[in-house]
Amino acid sequence: MSYLASNYNRRKLSFKKGKGSFLYSYNGVKYLDFLSGIAVNTLGHANPKLIKALNIQAKKVWHVSNSFQIPEGEVLAKKLAKKTFAEKVIFCNSGAEANETAIKVARRYFYSIGKPNKNRILCIKNSFHGRTLANIFASGSKKMTEGFGPKVSGFDHFIYSDLKSLKKKITKKTAAIFFETAMGESGIKVHTKKFLRNVKKICKEKKILLILDEVQCGIGRSGKFFAYEYANVKPDIVPIAKGIGGGFPIGAVLMTKKVSRCMIPGTHGSTYGGNPLAMVVGNAIMDEVFKKGFLSNVRKNSKYFLKKLNNLKKNYPKVINEIRGIGLLIGLQVKVDLGNFINKLTENKLLTIRAAENVVRILPPLNVKKKEIDLALKIIDKVCSEY
Template sequence: MSAILGTYNRKKISFKKGKGAYLYAHNGKKYLDFVSGIAVNSLGHCHSHMVRAIQKQSKKLIHVSNAFEIPEQEKLAKRLTKNSFADFVVFVNSGAEATEASIKIARKYFFEKGMPEKNRIITFKGAFHGRTLAALFAANNKDHTKGFGPRVDGFDQVPFGDHEALNKAITNKTAAIMVETILGEGGIKVIPNECLVGLRKICDEKKILLILDEVQCGIGRSGKLFAFDYAKIKPDIVPIAKGIGGGFPLGACLVNKKASEGMKPGTHGSTFGGNPLAMSVGNAVLDIILKKGFLKNVERNGQFFKDELVKLKHKYKNKILDVRGKGLLVGVKLSINNNKFLEHVFKNKLLAVKAADNVIRLLPPLIVKKEEIKKAINIIDKSLKEFK
């Protein structure tokens, strides 16, 4: 009997090592990894530049309190602000923590402005913002909130894509609108650029804040550093995690000057957030992602992947209903059961993961080669053919 609390339905397989886009199991089999730790291993497994950064920093200094200045933290913060809308960054360890920081920042902004009643945040059905209590109730998925006592108040949910419901939900108590730029867990649903522009306009008109959750789709996953860059808009607050750490626990909340005004010493903190080792890893990840041509290659490979999947959609019209996503955040909506289909894919040595709306998520590392995408397509083709 395992001593690990049973909060996951784990596959009966474990891995001894990983390299690039591949994982090597203890059973001797080699798997093409299009899960990437659920959009985490942006540089693939054990990228040499990242490994060197960990080795080098771990020999010097691993942890020091945020009561002191941390040069590696300042370096990463400046690179993130230089390449985004943000003026400031607060570092944490995970996506849920980054979301919690976003909620606190939005509420504190209006409190300091003398409007403490403006503390409610509008979210969307089908969203996923993390597993802490506030993040759970922000998304309000009944399967996730059941049994965890009184709901955390302060969130008003509207149907995804319902503009009329959104406008009706905004009141004099609304502090912010929070939405994933691309819904990940919710089925890889991309918010159209014109809708993002519309959200920015609504927030400006109503004098509320715009929080764009880029925990899963940010840091190059979409083919741009941030998925909202396609819409050429500037949000007020953006939580990130997953890809920025490349496999190392690291999250952050990016915030503009206006939204940051309520945050003073003592209003937020994290014991481990922004430690020198995590910061060195984050900087190593950005070294690669910010290289000239890297993001363009992600965008190009993502389009190639989607084009090939669309060909399979035409070939298997009775099994594939839709191909969606941006960059290397790709979803395939099936008419057949996604869980059962993933078993076929797994048997053929490709790793993928499910999402809502009967979707399978395909999240290769950003360094994936075209040949590896072709191999994945062949495996999906074979699995569709086998599925009865």
């Protein structure tokens, strides 16, 4: 009997150790880990640079709280600001917390400029922003909110990639448009550059803030540091998490100076947010991701992987419906039973994870090797051939 509550449908697998793109189970089996703790392990498992950064800090100081200056956090905030649109950063601990904070910043911004009624957040129907109360109601998903009423109000919804539906839902009260630049849990759905540019244009015209959730698609996963860079649009607020910690829990909200001014002392806080252990890991991740050739290598591997997967699609039209993705955020939409397909991949020592719309999510570490991609392709090929 387990004393853990039953809110997860866990696979009967546990791991003793990990190295690079591989995980080793307690019963001695080696798995190719192409889910990376759901887009978290940016540099794979047991990366020496991350271990070193964490170990050095662990011997100095673990936690002091935000009652004090945290120099390691100053360094990470500066690195994020220098490389992105951001001018100010608030650190927290997870993606859901980053999104909640982003919503708070947007609302507080309009409050601070004398428009407290401009407080509604326009999101995509059936999206995913995390599991806190505000975020599940932001998602507009019946499944996620069922049984968790009363409804958290203040959220409106438009249909994915449908500009007409978006325009229809905008009112004088709309404070922010809030969605994932490339949608992960919802089935690996990538907005077109045109759509993103049009949304930005609308935001400008109607004085609405643009919040782009890059919790899953950010930190190089898309092949650019942020996925919005492909469209060359400038958001106002960007929540991040997952990849910036590489396995250590970190979240952050990046924002412009203009919107950040409303977050005066007392408006927001977190005991752990930005703690020194987390910050040194974040700094080490940033240093690696911005090394020359790192992001271009993600794009190169992505191109190769997507091309080969599209070949498999041609070979197995009865099994694979569509290949989706950007960078190393890849989706394989199957025509067969999704759980069964993922189980078969697992039996063949390839770990992946499901997403909506019958999609197998493939999320290798960003420093994955070509020969590891080839191994994954071989396994996918074998599993497809068994249908």
